[in-house]
Amino acid sequence: MRLQRRNLLRIGAVAAAASGLSACGSDDETRQPATADSASASASPTWRDAKSTGSGRLSLLSAMLGTSELQDRYANNVLTGFFGSSSYQMATTYTTSDKLPDKILTALTGGDLADVVMPEYGWLHSLRRRNALEPAPADLLDDLDVDERFLSSCRIADELYGVPYTMDLQVIGYRVDLLTRAGITEPPGTLDELREMAKELNTDGFSGFDPFSPGLTRTWANLVGAYGGTLFTEDGDLGFNDGTGIAALDFLAGLINDGTADLSTIPGTGEPRLITQGKTAMAPMGAGIWDELDEAGLGDEAHIAFFPMPPGGGDADPSVLRTGTVLSVSRQSRYQDVAFQFLHYALEDQPLSTTAAMLPAIPSRTNLLVTSEAASNRIANAGLANIDHAGVMLGGSDAWLDLRPVIEGQLRLTLEGKQSADAAIGNLGRVVTDSKNAG
Template structure:
């Protein structure tokens, strides 16, 4: 792919894969991975954050990998999800893509379509006892391109003590009940529901899915979220704000004590990782059994399934070593280490009875409801579209734009992106 200086700067500055409209730098299958695993390779990862994460990855997981494959040296390139797409697209444009990449759910179709990542042997899909739903985001055009490492679900966390004080005996079963309960729990500076402290894109998607909606057609070529289901999902946020039971400006920052922890909200959209954060910052909330969780529902129950997958560059000069690392990072031992460090959900039935799963109630709830899990993405244009969702929908929540107009505009942007593929 030939990129001029202007287009390369666009890739770096925008941080999206929109510039990847030409040919990929590799083929859909890397050089033979059947030879001996040897050589120096690079792993690009957005997880294993901080000193604790580095210790888990380099000390424990890669320590075991080195014992099994002593002739492979692994260099780790740590990044964040905010910078990951920029690093991948810049590396792809420059022909310097890392040998092994960890990327998000929804990311496989865009990079597989551009032949940036290698197809994996189908036998790897049965190497462990994966939940069927968990493997779906690892495929493109019916072929396997990645293996799941951890899942990050979107659930509703609530304060049991607030419910008890208000005499509320059951969790909301649909949006009408959710809105009524949120109104009832809003008092004295406390909001009844905080849907905004997670990413707005993923929050709206969870509501869309629970309303029976879809993002795209099965082939990824048609936008489906512009129907009434998508509009109603965004309108529900506007209704909550109008009621005063949700306030966009009161969302909390990542890593900071959440509104649930501080008691400034009675319910909030959250992730399974909230359990680990509470355990570290407010252990008494767990000790005193003040937290509960449930799956969002309206026309159907729905739980957004995000997460991190591991895949192999199609242009790796050491494909056997890269393939060995991909497989190793997806073993139960490696997955358990990654999941427990972040409070994430392991996607292997092998780990359902582990002490980690049983101790983390939000992880346990997520595993019990994987049949209701839905993933974002589903189109080769996803990397461009995903960056437009929050800035396009936000004006409808904080301003006067109607939900219908905001969704229609997002639909036009998505259709244009798909048309450019």
């Protein structure tokens, strides 16, 4: 995917809008052209008013905004509001989520990691291990009511290495109309009930449950939570090797054996999800597909409703997967005070509500959801209503960035009948062990 390069958002003391944006460069990322730096931000006495003195060029690295239209809107509606009254500038580099880890690690090795980095939720332990991030000032969030349920995973050794920005909570959406037509009036209460209900709904060209549209890794992780597990412990140690990882993968394999799920039916990039096409009755989903559902006339309560991934039995609880984007400041930044002031600004009412409405997503200050443009997103609201079940996330360990690229391949081998679930989970466990032993 080609991402358009942006002209540098260059704003002087009297500027009131972002500069024009133009294409100029590589095929897979965007970076605004540099201008000469002036006085260092180190002259600022505190992060709270750092941009009021000095001048310089900061940089931002993100995969959060996937289109040139969103990048324009972010520049005009968020970045301009912060940099428009200062002599600082922001150069933005946008890439894709799959390329972001390599972009971060390559820049870190080269000594030019961006001042502000937007990694995915769950990456912070891995980036801290590589000495990439600067801990946030202790008072950065004192006057902001960021939801503590998101903040807990950003703290490592009692220090905050990033702040939640926009979040997502994956729930199961189901077609009320299709279930009602089949005589089903309640969603399933356990995974066994989910599987039996899906089998009952299966017909030629129609599946009762589509587990794969949000991504194989995401659904497997969500199921690990449904069996009472987590990918990693609170200390960042291996967690999915306690039987829950195998159970989750066996459940997916069972859906394929039942004829409920088929890896070959996953829609391609840009194609409507199966649930939007009317080819499945239930599917995991995050807030990002709301517009697709709503535009297809399926957004009302007569067509779609939601429930958390049901428990796998025993003492397990329902499971909601939490993902999202985090704001962090690079340890290599020359302008850390200004960067931290920008982080604070980005979480203020108007900038955060604007950003959440653009994506769409849940603002990390969850109280803003009801008053923001994203309030009509029923998937976001369903996720927030079930946030107490959001005990599993993608990451949370020093080893995550080493494990992340190999998970789907190992899971897929099992679902294609080429290796057992035990073998897949054992292989993934060894990746984690090797990574942690490497230091």
